[in-house]
Every structure is written in structure tokens, then in C-alpha cells.
Amino acid sequence: MLPFTRFSRYFMEVAQQGSLRRAAEALHVSASAIDRQLLLAEQELGLPLFERLPSGMRLTAAGEMLLADIRRWRKDYSRTRERFDEMQGLRRGHVSIAIINALSSGQVAQTIAQLVDSYPGLTFSIRVHDNQHIVEIVNAAEVDFGLLLTESTAHSANMQALAPCPLGIAMPLEHPLAANGQLAFGKTMGYRHIVAAAPLMIHPQIAALYTRHQLPVQQAIECNDVRMIRSLIMEGAGIAVLSHWDVAEDVRQNRLAFVPLSTRQARPFQLALCTAPYRQHSRAAQLAITEITSAFKTRTT
Template structure:
């Protein structure tokens, strides 16, 4: 029989790739974790890890068990959450993962609105690239992810899929603010501030410029969209992003304008959870509020 404590140790070693790192995170002696891993391997009758000089790497059998173990542990947490909900009226911790642009206003507003009606819920929020968010959801490191689609929907359960164009974000007083739709050539006449290369919006924008033979160099590039938003507002520049990233901002310092480029208008936003996972009442409540907020913002 596969025991819960052994599975938890196993999952943490698989996640960190190291007995020492798992020991530090779990506050359990290395020897105790090693014994549990050995017992698991004896029980299943095959090695679960390759012991390499630089750490522990899952074998093929280990990968199969890791997928089962993550879901099993999360299923147990969901059941316990339902039992607790009967006593605490839906309390629990909800872990969210998102791309950085949603941390500025949109997700804080969603969490604050949910907290107002469910103050017993606790939140954990982390941000990363779309690929990282998808990986966190797949591995059960976050309960709900919101990020732009990577194209592979088989690794997670897509709870909501919406078109989320890459827009030009500019001040309401900007000369281009009066236009309903912008062309790439319009942007060339004004200072542009962009996220660093490697992000979804930057990749699509660079591709469109290349296809049209345009060379547009940003006056500022950063890995932080808040910096770009502030600079665009203060300096009369233009940045790129989604209209959703502006939802919840109180100062209304930027507005979103569509760009007449099919590639930029076909970007997809996913709200996702782990495949075949049972969700606790607290997670379900936050998920439904998040989906409603996304739908409302795209009307």
C-alpha cells in the first residue's frame, strides 16, 4: 500500500531533484526521506530515481508514480477541504499562478472582491511566464493558473479560453487615443516601451514587424510591465499588453487600443486547473469568480 507520508516525501524529492532540498523544505531529516523512498521502491519493485552526481532524476516508472502521487495528494487535500468547509463555511488556501501583467490590478481586484464575500479564504499568488504557469498547474504547485495559451492543452484542464488581443496601451490624451484601431505604422511615429524578448506579446509584435519590414526599437525594455505602464503614462509613450491587465486600475492612466494585425488579435488566454483533479469548495469559488471577471472584462 502506498502511504501518504512516503508519497509526500517522494513528490518533494521529484520536484526539487534533491534529498537535501526536500529535507530543507519538509523540515525532515535526509535519512528519513531516503528510507521512505527506498521503501517505496521496494514496494513497487522498480527504481523510481536515477541517482546522479548532481541530484535525483525520475525514471520512467518514477514519472508515472509522480503523476499519480500529485493527484492523490491533491485529492486528499480537496476532501479535507470539503470536510473543513462544513465547519468553516468554505475556508481554505487557494494558490494562484499568473503571468506578471495580471499582478498589477486585475488579480488583486478579483481576490479582494472574493475576500469581501469569503473572508475565511487565504490566497497565495506567484507569477511567471506562460510556460511556467502551465507547468505549475500541471504539477499541482498552484490550484488555478491564468496565462496566455502555449498551444498544448493536453497537459492541463482548460476551464476557460478567451481571445485576448495584444493591444497598444497609451494615455487617454495621447494623439492616437482618438483612433478606434491602430496600424503598426501608427506606432512607429511615437516612443515605444516593450517587455523583454521572450514574452508572448513581444514575440508576436516582433514577428509582425518583421513580416511588414518595419524596424521599431523601444526606448525602454523591461521584464516588469508595471515599469512600462508607468513610463508610458508619464512620457506619452506606447506599450503593449492586454485590456485585461488594465482592469481594476483606479487611475485610468492608460487605455487599450486594438492593433490591425490578425496575429496580434488571435492570442488566447487560458484559465486552467490540473487535469482530473478534484477541486475543493474554496478553489471552486475562486475559480468561478475569476472566470466571471474574465468574461465581464471581455464583453
């Protein structure tokens, strides 16, 4: 049970939906009941919380301030509940994680499955975002931690390197280049390429490679989604420069081959754990961080 009033639930839903009608549908209550709660609060506070417009409901400055406070109170209460659980041992707990799409299958899923099997009271929320958004929501304490790719962790207080992540050529298992231990990029120029486009993080390095080697336009398919690139490779449409973690699970299950590029031509990325500076994690989050960190480091040793 959460110690928040009916008003706070109504208020947050209207703020999110921007409409009394849509909030009423989401909460399964009447719009008039929601409006009555809002009007009573505004009367007590002496300030309007919403502008009532023909197009819907828009927060006033006071409403924005109240919304931020309610969100903070909910987070604080959630952490208090986690500390209560810790006093009784790790019987319950919630962990929120943000990951890049490249990690949506494989090691993270396997580790979480093991954790919920060992600790049935643990719950998880997992959000898939790009690198920049992960950093933003970690720093805003919307999630406990994030897993992402970065070019360097050397000067970042909130980034912990977990494993190197080389760039390489992903290709079908039977491809003529698949037997190589390492490749020079020039040796791939005779084949059709599926080019990772912006906003994928690896795009700038890849774009520089193609600029230097002047890949003919007729030899390229551009795509900004790693899942689609992997599917195109499996269907025989071409080969692609991707990071190791983009195809790690495909390689493990013998669906694709991956040959690293020379590090002189393509600097490796780092798979990194991102945490908010000075944030104290719950016992459940600490456990998840420890297990995931150990899993990746064990896999690469």
C-alpha cells in the same frame, strides 16, 4: 493533518532537492534519519528508489513511479478534504490558480480579496506563468484553473472566453496620440517604440505589424517583460503595442493611456478561463470561477 508517513515527506524532499544534505536542511532533521527511512522502504519494496551518485541522489524508474503516485494521492486526499468541508458548508477550502503576468494586478486580485473577506476559511495559491505553461499545469491538475490570453476559443473544449482583449498603443497620458479613439498603426511611426519581444504571446502579431511598416532600428527598444515595458513608457522612453489587459490597471488609475488599434490591422485576443476537461471542481474552486468570471464580464459590459 495529512495521512502521509514520515517516509513520504522525506522521499519527496530528497527527490526535489537531489541531495540528502539539502533535504535534511529543508526538513530540519538529520541526513542519517532520512537515509534510514529510504533504506527501510527500499528493503521492504525490494527495489532501489534512488541512485546514490557522487553528485547527489537521482530517482530510479521505480522512484519516479512512486513519486508520481504519492503526488496523485496527495491531490486526491486534498479533494476529499474539500468535499468534507462542503458537507459542513463553505467554511474552508483551497483554490489554486495560474494566471498570466498581465493579470497580476487589478481585477483578479480585487476579486480574491473580496472572496477571502466574505469567506475567511478560504485559502488560495496563485502562480504566474506564461500561456503554454498554464495550459500544461491545468491539464495536469496541478491547479484548479487558469486565466490566459488566446487568439481563439472556438475549437477548445477547455477554454471559456471571458472578455475581448484588443491590441493597442500604450503611451503616457500627455502623448499627442492619446486623444484618439482608435489608431491606424502607420500614424505611430514617427515615435520611438518599445517592442514586445519573444516569448511574450503578443510578439508574433506585433512582429508582423513592424515587418509590414518597416520600423527603423534606431526607433526601437526591445523588451520581453511587460512590467519593464510599462515602466519605460511611464518614464517617457517611448510607446508600445500591448494588449488591453497588460495596462488595464494603469489606465484605470490614470498612469497610462491606451488607444486600440484598428481590428483590420491587429486581431483582438480573448481573455479566457482554462479548465481541465472532465475535472470536477471543489465547491471553493467553483465559487472562485463564478466570481472571477462574473467580475470580468461585468467590467466589459
